[in-house]
Amino acid sequence: GVKVGVLALQGDVAEHIAAFREALAERPGSSVAPIRRAEDLADLDALAIPGGESTTISRLMGKNGLYEPVAEFEGGVFATCAGMVLSADRVDDPRVRPLSLIPMHVARNAFGRQVDSRETMLEVAGLAEPFRAVFIRAPVATEAGDGVEVLARIPEGIVAVRHGRHMAFAFHPELGGDLRLHRVFLEGLEV
Numbered sequence: 001g002v003k004v005g006v007l008a009l010q011g012d013v014a015e016h017i018a019a020f021r022e023a024l025a026e027r028p029g030s031s032v033a034p035i036r037r038a039e040d041l042a043d044l045d046a047l048a049i050p051g052g053e054s055t056t057i058s059r060l061m062g063k064n065g066l067y068e069p070v071a072e073f074e075g076g077v078f079a080t081c082a083g084m085v086l087s088a089d090r091v092d093d094p095r096v097r098p099l100s101l102i103p104m105h106v107a108r109n110a111f112g113r114q115v116d117s118r119e120t121m122l123e124v125a126g127l128a129e130p131f132r133a134v135f136i137r138a139p140v141a142t143e144a145g146d147g148v149e150v151l152a153r154i155p156e157g158i159v160a161v162r163h164g165r166h167m168a169f170a171f172h173p174e175l176g177g178d179l180r181l182h183r184v185f186l187e188g189l190e191v
């Protein structure tokens with residue numbers, strides 16, 4: 001079985017839990033649980049960092065003593081939207097203390113103020129058919145460092161990456177019921 005935790009400080013935690021529950025339904029002995037304390041990280045295989053407000057999640061990680069434990073987490077990280085901002089090593093907003101899990105520069109709210117959200121059929125490396133990507137006040141990576149595999153980009157920038165066992169998305173694979181990217185992530189944990 002696979003043990004997945006969802007960082008549960010702020011953001012779309014319930015959606016991540018539901019999506020991973022479904023993706024793990026056929027793997028006996030698997031579990032998905034919300035994570036609020038450093039102790040809860042022990043023996044997890046994977047951690048999801050949800051969408052939400054990266055400045056708020058950053059502040060709450062500091063307050064709850066979670067910054068170092070999450071930055072040093074040895075399993076795979078599945079980060080979406082605000083989670084992608086947090087997983088970077090450089091962010092365009094000093095209120096976010098990034099976790100440096102993935103060497104990349106991320107710009108918050110990269111679509112401009114007029115466009116709050118957008119849906120696109122996105123080509124993602126490794127998927128046979130396009131993925132319906134939902135962007136909500138989304139970031140983009142403007143630069144990806146060594147060892148970062150760019151899985152998808154749009155004119156504004158990079159919107160899906162893989163770095164070893166970690167994956168980060170500017171959109172929300174946890175919304176919309178398409179679990180192909182969850183499955184790719186879970187398969188990557190076994191390597």
Ligand code: GLN
Pocket residue numbers: 050051052053054055080081082083085108109136137138139
């Ligand atoms: N704009 C948010 C941030 O930068 C992310 C939005 C989201 O997670 N849907 O924190």
